[in-house]
Amino acid sequence: MTEKEYNECVRLYADNVYRFILKNLRHEEDARDVVQSAFEKMWQRREEVDYDKSKSYLFTVAYHQMIDHLRKVKRITLKDEFSEQVAISHKPVNNLKKVLEEALSRLSETQRSLVLLKDYEGYSYKEIGQITGLSESQVKVYLHRARIQLKNYLVKPENVL
Template sequence: MTRTEYNRTVDHFSDGVYRFILKMCKSKEMAEDVVQDSFMKLWEEVEYIAYDKAKSFLFSTAYHRMIDVLRRETKFGDIENVADRAGDVQEGYTGLQEILDMALEKLPPVQKTVILLRDYEAYSYEEIAGITGLNESQVKVYIFRARAFMKAYIRRPDVVV
């Protein structure tokens, strides 16, 4: 990949990677750090990665870096950082987007990841498998289960009322 292609990659994919990581970790600072680390890793590997594979490389690198950071923070982190990302319990109807966000937060991490990649970032099953290290069948199962949970969650009267 050339320097021009790298710059084009930054322009085209930085917002998408940032949104994906922010949805996963709920911390602006952590998301910014993870995205920056991912682009640094891409720059280090720039001569080995083709431009058409850069998007997948970035999302995969960012995902794995975020998992590492969250594990380290859970193991060694302080309670204040965890509390910041926990979110507040909201009472009453707050709009469909908020309800979807609340349902998304209740998903297990792997289901949340595949839903974000598929429904929010429009990746194919094959690309999601490459990013997460799962096979396509597992990706499809996790997406099905996540959608079923979210559908059931949205139908609950106590959530909507």
Template sequence: MQVYDSEAELIDALKQGEKHACADLVRRFSPQIYRVALRLMNDPSEAEDVLQETFISACSHAEEFEGRSSLGTWLYRIANNAGLMRLRKKRVPTVSIDEPLELNDDYVPRQLADWSLDPDHAVLTDELRQVMDEGVAQLSDPLRVVFIMRDLQGLSTAETAAHLGISESAVKVRLHRARLQLRDHLAQYLAGTAPGEQATE
């Protein structure tokens, strides 16, 4: 299989329809995209479907890549869209959190840490990463999707709101609630208590 030396060469080859380019794209990005899809869908079978749809779409529409972001970011967005379409079809009932309560910017405590797991900015042990993944999997669909888009993929509040068709205020509330739940999950782990168990005195 032909391997392209740079991302730019790979992009050019994809746009020209070279048969080996798509295989190289899959080889390079499958692990990252699968992790994103699995976090989003919380189901290995659904994640595999999202992964397949992502690369089919990317290889079929390579000419639409304009280079304003990295190739990885473009693939993340395609995976996001594919996953969100599947979640919408599931029509999982959720409680409304669009209600106008505590929506000003001061609502989110300043002491909350940035939960971003961008590999370029976060240094986590494998064990901590597993604990975080477990915590993300336990979030409800509305909270998990917002957390992934904002903190894992780095989309802005406005971009996340536009993708999901909700208000920016709702994005802030969902993100805050997701972070609080994950903070509690990690706190139990760091205190030596398995998540979901009560600490004994």
């Protein structure tokens, strides 16, 4: 991959990768760090990366960076707990968005990643398997179970809009 092709990858895929990681981590600074780290790794290996496969490579690296980040965060114990209610929002809260985010947050990390890769980013089952290290049949089964969980949450009377 040339420097020009790398810059084209940044232009084309940075927003998509960031959105995918942010939906999983739900923390902007951590998502930026993970995405930056993924692009840094791609830069370091740019001579080995085929431009035609750069999107898949980038999502794979970002996914693994995110998993590493989540494992690291789980090992850290915080002495002080912070309230998320302190966050200030300048936009009116959309109830549908809130319900969907809550539904996604109830999924396991793997299920949430699979739903986001398939339904938000449009990857095929095979590509998702390559990114996550799961077999194509595992991707289908986990995705099916995740969608059932989402459906069951979203059809509850208190969540129906």
